[in-house]
Amino acid sequence: MGKATKQSESVDNINEKGASGRKKFFDVSFYHDWCKACGICMAFCPQKIIGADSRGRPVIEDGDRCVGCRFCEIHCPDFAITVSDRKPKRRINDV
Amino acid sequence: MPTPAQALRHEYLRHNKKFPHVWCPGCGNGIVMGALLRAIHRLEITKDEVVLASGIGCSGRMPTYLDFNTLHTTHGRALTFATGVKLANPALNVVAIMGDGDATAIGGNHFIHAARRNLNLTAIIINNSIYGMTGGQYSPTTPFGSKTTTSVYGHIEHAFSIAELAVTAGASFVARSTVYHADLIDRLIEQAMQKRGFAVVEVISNCHVQYGRRNHLGGAVEMLKRFKDQAVTVSRAKKLSPEELEGKTTIGVLVDRELPVSTEEYKKVRRRAHESGDKV
Numbered sequence: 001m002g003k004a005t006k007q008s009e010s011v012d013n014i015n016e017k018g019a020s021g022r023k024k025f026f027d028v029s030f031y032h033d034w035c036k037a038c039g040i041c042m043a044f045c046p047q048k049i050i051g052a053d054s055r056g057r058p059v060i061e062d063g064d065r066c067v068g069c070r071f072c073e074i075h076c077p078d079f080a081i082t083v084s085d086r087k088p089k090r091r092i093n094d095v
Numbered sequence: 096m097p098t099p100a101q102a103l104r105h106e107y108l109r110h111n112k113k114f115p116h117v118w119c120p121g122c123g124n125g126i127v128m129g130a131l132l133r134a135i136h137r138l139e140i141t142k143d144e145v146v147l148a149s150g151i152g153c154s155g156r157m158p159t160y161l162d163f164n165t166l167h168t169t170h171g172r173a174l175t176f177a178t179g180v181k182l183a184n185p186a187l188n189v190v191a192i193m194g195d196g197d198a199t200a201i202g203g204n205h206f207i208h209a210a211r212r213n214l215n216l217t218a219i220i221i222n223n224s225i226y227g228m229t230g231g232q233y234s235p236t237t238p239f240g241s242k243t244t245t246s247v248y249g250h251i252e253h254a255f256s257i258a259e260l261a262v263t264a265g266a267s268f269v270a271r272s273t274v275y276h277a278d279l280i281d282r283l284i285e286q287a288m289q290k291r292g293f294a295v296v297e298v299i300s301n302c303h304v305q306y307g308r309r310n311h312l313g314g315a316v317e318m319l320k321r322f323k324d325q326a327v328t329v330s331r332a333k334k335l336s337p338e339e340l341e342g343k344t345t346i347g348v349l350v351d352r353e354l355p356v357s358t359e360e361y362k363k364v365r366r367r368a369h370e371s372g373d374k375v
Contacts, residue, residue: 034114038121044314073100074133074277075319077125078115079108084098 025086026068028060035080041072102198106162107132107142114158118153121315123274127221128157130277133189134284135163143158146189150197153228153302171202174209177216185215185358188288193223196234199255203235209295210264212357215223217287217294221258223302231305239354246355262350269350273299276346283348292356299344302342315326323365 027052037056048070052062058081062067066083073083097105103109119123133306135145145204147158151170158165164187168176179189198220209216225243226232233243235255242249258271268290270283280298287294308336312318322344329347332340 034119036115038315040121040315040319044319059333070100074129075126075275076129077118077120077122079104079125079129082101 013035025064025067027073027084027086028066029082029084030058030060031082032057033080034046034078038080040075041078041081043069044075046071057075070071103132103136107135107160107359109160116160117156119304121301121303122153123223123298124154124157126274126277127154127158127280127298127300128217130280131157131192131219131284132161133281134288137285138288140188143147144186144188146177146180146187147192148173148180148189149192150194150202151228152194152226153223154192154194162197170297171197171205173197174202174205174218175269177218178209178212178214181214181216181358182361190209190217190219193221195224195236196218196226198303199235199260202245207260207264208260208327210261210266210295213265213267213293213354215293215356215358216351217284217290217296219284219287219301220295220297222258222297223300224254225306227292227305229304231309236358237306241306243294243306244309253345258295258349261293261295261297265354266350267318267352267354268294269297269347270295270348271297271299271344271347272273273344274301275319275322276326278311281291286348286351290351291359292354305337309335 022083041058042050042081047065049062049065053059070083072081121125141161145163147163148166149158150173165175167301173191173193177189182188222236224236226234231244233246233250236253237250240249258269261269268287272279283296287296303314303318307318325344326346332345
């Protein structure tokens, strides 16, 4: 199945590293106003980096390990997840 | 600077007044809606060129959330309204979004005859094996032996296979996917919308609230895992024996054929009638 090969490719990419020779980082953000805590993102994350808070809503536990497969983004039924390339921080209080 | 996914939501969703949507946590309808957005975005069609028609049911809520030309019609009649729109303005891309009950029970005749006529339409059928919105009654796609509110001791009828019904009825393009294979759904919808002729995309979805709970299939996550395990691609299914295919779902493009399209044939008939010079 194409899905499996695609995922293993994206995992291999971490070792290959980007054109700059550095590992690529991603930011995963949750829009909690739309999230209904269904748990799909936590269960299917290939790196298992999405955990639940006390209300069952997703939180990122180790953001540096995200490989950017975007499984959570396209499988979120509530359009509440955004995966973006990590940008360098310009100010000390940048989130 | 918004990411591509954020830009898609801002462009196509009625995000400022309709969200969060009414569907249950983990419902597959949201995943199909996301796939539809990505497919339309990739085809580079403007919002004014797309018409979405839907019937009644959970899936019927989908056009409410999307900022295209939308029609929320009566039960089972999504395809009839879509046919009317297409005949009135053949330049539009018309997509009918239906549930399994909507397409094969209440609108069963409309579905097979739309496939037989081979109008240039796209039909997306979200098959969750049950009437979810009305309280979990069995639908034509409920599997044999499963428990619902109207078949408490096990269902005694056999299920329809929507995709195979569409193949037999004469649709030009028939494909099937599950909500677990979300990237496959948007590829299939993209192909279906480009196809000349009646194109059907059946998406196997989860109703863990009404169906999964009564049949001990677990929640949304467990049902999605089942779809992943049960799915077999078309190319792989050809190599397997019927015994091995028992309980499996074939996903991918089942039929892709060129047939005369009725909107174009209608134009030719008009021309022939005009040229014959008969006074009718």
